[in-house]
Amino acid sequence: MKEKKKSVIAQLFEYAGNHKYFTICSWILAAISALVALVPFYYIWCIIKEVVEVRPDFSKATHIVSHGWSAVGMSLLAMFIYIAALMCSHIAAFRVQANMRTAMMEHVMKLPMGYIESEGSGKIRKIVAESSAATETFLAHSLPDKAVSYATPVGLIAMLLIFDWKIGLICFIPAVIAFFAMGGMMGEKMQNDMKEYQNALDEMSAEAVEYVRGIPVVKTFGQSVFSFKRFKEAIDKYEKWTITYTIGMRIPMIGFTTAANGVFAALVACGLIFTRGGVSDTFLYNILFYIIITPILTVTLMKVAYAGESQMVVKDALERMYTLLEVKPLKETVSPQIPKDSGISIEDITFTYDEKKANAIDGITLDIKPGEHVAFVGPSGGGKTTLASLVARFWDVKEGSIRIGGVNVKDIASSELMKQVSYVFQDSRLLKMSILDNVRMGRPDATEAEVIQALKDAMCWDIIEKLPEGINTMIGSKGTYVSGGEAQRISIARAFLKNAPILILDEATAFADPDNEIMVQQAFANLSKDKTVIMIAHRLSTAVNADKICVLTDGKVAESGKHEELLAKNGIYGHMWNEYQKSVNWKVGKGA
DSSP states (O other): OGGGGSOHHHHHHTTTGGGHHHHHHHHHHHHHHHHHTTHHHHHHHHHHHHHHHHTTOGGGOOSHHHHHHHHHHHHHHHHHHHHHHHHHHHHHHHHHHHHHHHHHHHHHHHSOHHHHHHHOHHHHHHHHHHHHHHHHHIIIIIHHHHHHHHHHHHHHHHHHHHHOHHHHHHHHHHHHHHHHHHHTTOHHHHHHHHHHHHHHHHHHHHHHHHHHHTHHHHHHHTOHHHHHHHHHHHHHHHHHHHHHHHHHHHHHHHHHHHHHTTHHHHHHHHHHHHTTTOOOHHHHHHHHHHHHHHHHHHHHHHHHHHHHHHHHHHHHHHHHHHHHHTSOOOOOOSSOOOOSSSOEEEEEEEEOSSTTSOOSEEEEEEEEOTTOEEEEEOSTTSSHHHHHHHHTTSSOOSEEEEEETTEEGGGSOHHHHHHHEEEEOSSOOOOSSBHHHHHHTTOTTOOHHHHHHHHHHTTOHHHHHTSTTGGGOBTTSTTOOOOHHHHHHHHHHHHHHHOOSEEEEESTTTTOOHHHHHHHHHHHHHHTTTSEEEEEOSSGGGTTTOSEEEEEETTEEEEEEOHHHHHHHTSHHHHHHHHHHHHHHHHHHHHO
16 A cells, blocks of 8 residues: 555654644754753853862852853753643644544444454454554654654764764764664564564453453353463463564663663773873863763663654554555445335355355345345354345445345445344444433434333333433443343344334344343344344244245255245254254253
8 A cells, every 4th residue: 555655754644734743843842952951061061160170279160150050041941842842742643643543433434344343343443542542652752752862962972072072982982882783673673573562462462351251151161271271372472472572682682771871881991091191170071071961872872762662663553554444445336226125135146255265155046025034044154144244235245236125235325224224233232321322323313202112112121120220321330231131132122213124133142041032032023023034043943933944054045945844855954953952852851
């Protein structure tokens, strides 16, 4: 992508607008503050010079106070200029961060739902939040510090060479060694290492979240050692990478640190070399001055090193951001059409998640009449959820077409398509807001009375009655949570309120306990009236009354028909039904 070839600063300026001038001002002000901050050392030299020259009669040192106040004044001036630089840099940084997050979220809102589902909201949130946060830190702090770290050596070189060029040159020797040692820790290899570090850290963080979320199940089934395996592997991978990286950086880091802090050794050498013929007043006050000022050289070298590391971090963050922005949204039609009814026609479609792998959907043709209830069943990985997702246009098919009401889904505006289809997800999603607002997401202009009616139709009123503030109760606040089955019923209330003519139920009772499953099934019965329904379920009992049952294996419809018809064929569905009945009887027998 063209943007990736630009410098980090050029990429950030694209999101700064006119605020980029604040960043430029921050560089200039930071550089000026760095040079002004060196001026007090001149007054310190003047004080040292005057004291050495008048000794032992220090009463003749009449300019010490004026030099001292001049040093204080210049220090304060440097501080105020640097504060102004930081104000400018923060103004630009906050605007860039806001613009980047806005751009990424606007893009995410246009991405296929299938991509959001496959990548996971946590990973996308991390890219949006942490990438923009890295750029904010870089612009607000690292860039002004970088300007300081570039301007300070210029002033130092001038001062070190002006006061005593011989001592100054010797002081530069360890600085040059440190600079070359620092080069061994930078470059393309370091950039690749930084990327690997972020990948290992992301993987470890993701596994930690999954492990913590699964602790209740882990404890219930006593699988603590096995469940910890993936998390432990992620930790081991991170540990192996960090140890390898640390060992690789050991020698250049030792060289850099030793040389950067070895300026005092150079001053000792100066003392031994230049005092063999005696100590003059000029050498005495110069060497004292250099003892005071050379630590700034060490600090400057450290700042340059950390500024380079910060730039690599933000470069990696930008690459992750561009990876997200490169994902193409589904194309919007220029001539949108409205479906005439809720019938669904699937015509010889194929689809694959990865071009290098086999088709997830392979040549399926299926007609679903308006108001017909169809169940997708079959083994895991057979393509049930994928086929249902394609009807809702979470992805675009590779070949063939899907029509709703006689109109290709690609020719229906995305907003209109969402009005036509309600999707009850396998893992029901409730946001951290009131139940009223959670349900109202189905139709934002709905009245409170309409929301209450939807909750009652979805068999949710028993949930509302036990909550402290009823429908105004905030989910997730003050310990207020609902079970998986209850969350499903509330999401069904959202579908009731939306009242779309096509309803897709994806494993909708998978997380419901027995009591909640009865309530959920009753809610489905109410919701499904006069609607075209596609149901995906592993519990075959939920598919018995469907108008049509489609058995999907390896991305194809292996069998289709009513429950009795499929049993009579004694095929895949018949085998699945027999196994299901055995499992039910086994559970009953165990219960007895």
